[in-house]
Amino acid sequence: MSDSEPAYQVSAELRRLVNLVCDGELTLEEHQRLEGILSYDASARAFYYECLALHGELSWNGAAGRGGTTEEIPASITGPRSPAVNPILNLLDTGFHHVAGLFSRGIVVTVLLTIGLPGILLLLLVLQVSRQPVVPGPIATVTRMHECVWSDNTATASPGTNLFAGEQLRLAKGFVEITYVRGARVLLEGPATFKVSGGGKGFLGNGSLVATAGKGAEGFTIQTPAIAVVDLGTEFGVRVEDERGTAEVEVFQGKVELTTADKEDSGKTFRHPLSAGQAARVEVGDRLDQTPVIREIKPTKSSFARRVPSAPVKPAETVKPEPAIVADFSGGPGESGTDQFPGVAGNGWATGWGVGEAKELECITSIEQSSPLLGGGKYLSVLVERK
Secondary structure (H helix, E strand, O other): OOOOOOOOOOOHHHHHHHHHHHHOOOOHHHHHHHHHHHHHOHHHHHHHHHHHHHHHHHHHHHHHOOOOOOOOOOHHHHOOOOOOOOOOHHHHHHHHHHHHHHHOOHHHHHHHHHHHHHHHHHHHHHHHHHHOOOOOOOOEEEEEEEEEEEOOOOOOOOOOOEEOOOOEEEEEEEEEEEEEOOOOEEEEEEEEEEEEEOOOEEEEEEEEEEEEEOOOOOOOEEEOOOOEEEEOOEEEEEEEOOOOOOEEEEEEEOEEEEEEEOOOOOOOEEEEEEEOOOEEEEEOOOOOOOOOEEEEEOOOHHHOOOOOOOOOOOOOOOOOOOOOOOOOOOOEEOOOOOOEEOOOOEOOEOOOOOOOOOOOEEEEEEEEEEOOHHHOEEEEEEEEEEO
16 A cells, blocks of 8 residues: 555444445444444545445446356455545445435336336236137027927027037927028028037038038038038038938039048048039948948939028908098087087097197187088188287
8 A cells, every 4th residue: 555545444333334235234223323424534435435336336247147256345345445436436326326216206106107007917917818718609690590390498599599519409390591600501401400510510410401602611511420511612402311321412503522431441531522413312331330322313402492481471451441531510619419619539530629729829710611622511610820
């Protein structure tokens, strides 16, 4: 140490208090003690500023990921050093206390909460929603019905009822039209059993239906116990005769493809195309291991209902003409006869009537002879004058 470097007057008490400041463990009583030392000892203040600067630099280096290891505190903290102070130490110390004071203000905390709290709540809401299971939407909707009788007494389907994947309709009698979200339509004719499936599919257990799949609904498939009828943009009818899957398929417009799996080779599939005006019969043997046989037959369009029947038109009721008004007021003023006035119910008048009064208007009534109105006769004349 040179003679030009005045020694710090650093006591063990000052070093202890400064270490507590750096560790954030200074109590109120110790804070007052430190203020007392720094207020009258310039060398103590210089030591304090340099310690704060070194502590800040070590913290910054650790946060920025530089160095990787914690540097040892120089001897300036534990022993005497030159009082030569870096010119920016006062600025660092002042900035440190200003920032701490800023965050200690209630208004600043309120502003931060006002800005940040909604964002935090929104983030929590998004996370919560993302954890919720996705509820599948409806696959189809009942659009039309005609004289429906359900095999299931609990069925309450009506036009506008949404149908979800796996729902089954057991129709004992009548017609019901189902429209899929992709645009395909199925007209089911009772008695029939039909299950709505996802992915643009439906399963016909028994009974008849006509399916229409226009643009955007290509690939719509009707499955039966024995085959699958894949639509290629068309209108077709399917009838399932028994639970084994004996069925008939007829194409009215466009094309379809009948597919069935080979019972002996599960990896093999038979495909049979049908075009407009063609029909095929699917025959299933008594043995479960037999592959269904598809053979073409003569189409019979009349065997399928392609439209929902219209409700019968009721015969129009005969409308009796209203009786003519025959009162002619020929009886003069009074209420004893039907042709007197003020008018009374009867002879074509539903209710009695009279002449009203108004403050600014005056009504003058009289019987006048008129001809040829209704063949001539006496009629009521009403003259309205402003008073």
